[in-house]
Amino acid sequence: MADTSTLGGSRAATAVVYKGPEVFHLDTISLPELGAGELLVEIEMAGVDGSELHMFRGEFDHLNKRAPLIFGDEIIGRVVATGSPSERDVAVGDRVTVEARWPCAGCLMCDRGQYYLCENNPNREGYGQISMSKAPGLWGGYATHVFVPKAALVYRVPDELDLGSALVGCSVLANGLRWNNYAGIGAGDRVAVLGPGPQGLACAAVAHRAGAKVIVIGVEHDSERLAAATRLGAEAALILVPGDEDRLLDQVREVFDEVDYVIEASGATSAKALATRLVRHQGTIVNVSVSASAPVDWMALLRKEVTIMHALSHPHTVEAALKLAVEMKNEGTKLGELITHRFDLSEAAHAIQVASFNTDERPIKVVLVPSLAGAVPGGGPA
Ligand SMILES: [Zn+2]
Incomplete structure (x- = not known):
């Protein structure tokens, strides 16, 4: 039987949905039933990338055609439900990161381990870029929950790593390392x-x-x-x-x-x-x-x-990057300190503008924290 022990009464997610150029809307989306190897992750923090401004402005026709969709491909969260059988070495309650893209069932590049260059995914679909018309719709980090399909790559975050350092470690540090x-x-x-x-x-x-x-x-x-x-x-x-x-x-x-x-x-x-x-x-x-x-x-x-x-993305590097983030922390460098601005989901459009230097703010790393909605009125800079 699927493990949904921490879902409590929550049966719906909230997501920032990109409807088209310059239009975000906070929508409620039903949580999915999970099959074998699938997970549901409650998002604690999602990275905002300055390049997402170009997506938000509608500069990419291929993404506009996929709307509605949920941005966000840098994700840290807690597993709140697993399918049956789990087929994974993570359990409900574990803090994890999910990699933005994953291998297909078989192509030359995925067989070589280069799944970011998958020949069956020429449009580079992955978290943040998959249409919500594909069930169950929860395909991005700008949300309270993200769906993890069986093929996706999930990594447990080391216990000694704080949330912010994990976010920087799983994404930008993984890129830098690779x-x-x-x-x-x-x-x-x-x-x-x-x-x-x-x-x-x-x-x-x-x-x-x-x-x-x-x-x-x-x-x-x-x-x-x-x-x-x-x-x-x-x-x-x-x-x-x-x-x-x-x-x-x-x-x-x-x-x-x-x-x-x-x-x-x-x-x-x-x-x-x-x-x-x-x-x-x-x-x-x-x-x-x-x-x-x-x-x-x-x-x-x-x-x-x-x-x-x-060089594009970071195949087979996330685990090493999280390990490196721990080493850096032990030597006195907390990568999480690069996070200068935190916003709740309702402020996603503003967060993108801040990350893109289109406001008076001068951020280093900008993130969305869904739980801020109830904790800090209006969110705002950390
Ligand atoms: Zn492939």
């Missing part, structure tokens, strides 16, 4: 990270811990984030004044003779050209951000024999 490893960044490498958002900071922290020397580069409004970069081990945190790239290059050279790797995490079109200038001859640019319209100066890359890599 991207550094994929690029082969290691001891003695000189790394420049463009863009000190949560993702850039995670890349910097992981590179530093791998023995690399790291510079993090932002712009004027990034001062809080650049201070965090220094706390996470960056040798220098530099501010680029747009239009004065020459000065920045001089500042970088005062720290490193050369830059072996540039991690482009800003997504800014101009940063792609800057990366080409920053990287040494025969160096590597690791692109981890979306910038669809950035032109590529192939001649500049050819003249320096630059290698360009792209």
